[in-house]
Amino acid sequence: MSLQIGRSVFGNIANKNNVLSKQAAMELMQQWVLNPKLQLHMLQVAHLMKCWAKEKENLSEEECWKWEMAGLLHDADWDQWPELHCKKIIEELEQRNIDPEIIHAIASHGPAHFGVQPETKMDKMLYAFDELSGLIHAYSLMRPNGYEGMDVKGVKKRFKEKSFAANVSRHEILEACEMAGIALDDLIAFIINNINNI
Numbered sequence: 001m002s003l004q005i006g007r008s009v010f011g012n013i014a015n016k017n018n019v020l021s022k023q024a025a026m027e028l029m030q031q032w033v034l035n036p037k038l039q040l041h042m043l044q045v046a047h048l049m050k051c052w053a054k055e056k057e058n059l060s061e062e063e064c065w066k067w068e069m070a071g072l073l074h075d076a077d078w079d080q081w082p083e084l085h086c087k088k089i090i091e092e093l094e095q096r097n098i099d100p101e102i103i104h105a106i107a108s109h110g111p112a113h114f115g116v117q118p119e120t121k122m123d124k125m126l127y128a129f130d131e132l133s134g135l136i137h138a139y140s141l142m143r144p145n146g147y148e149g150m151d152v153k154g155v156k157k158r159f160k161e162k163s164f165a166a167n168v169s170r171h172e173i174l175e176a177c178e179m180a181g182i183a184l185d186d187l188i189a190f191i192i193n194n195i196n197n198i
């Protein structure tokens, strides 16, 4: 099964700043994604994207929503149409005349799988948060108090343990950090501090 998208230009620049309302984006996510674990993952990534855009990039509310929306929909087609991931959601957003920046971020969230390189900061942060937040969430599930009291050291220990959350690619996480110019420890700390405040 090849997930290669086979193109690197998405949407139409004339649609810049066109977004879905939060309600419409949530409805699309909930209609397409039936698995509650995947829904939670997408909500967590969306929240991290919003927090990063606001705190670290000092973006306007409108821009922050674009980041959040990319996170909220990045795996929308994975649950029901894994063989079409992430072509189906890209085409849906193109049909809905959505801002190409949001579509590009979704298309580049797994460069090794989809063949589309992250370019903007939004692209790179979606790539960075996706896998690492999954590993940190898996760690929270095995801790008696979940996220409470979690520290960077504990996450790093799990990160180095290849058998833990073995499907999470450490290589991709390190690559994403390098692309985004962020130290792994700083990204872990940011996720720990923000992931549980949805």
Ligand SMILES: [Fe+2]
Pocket: 041, 045, 074, 075, 130, 131
């Ligand atoms: Fe994801």
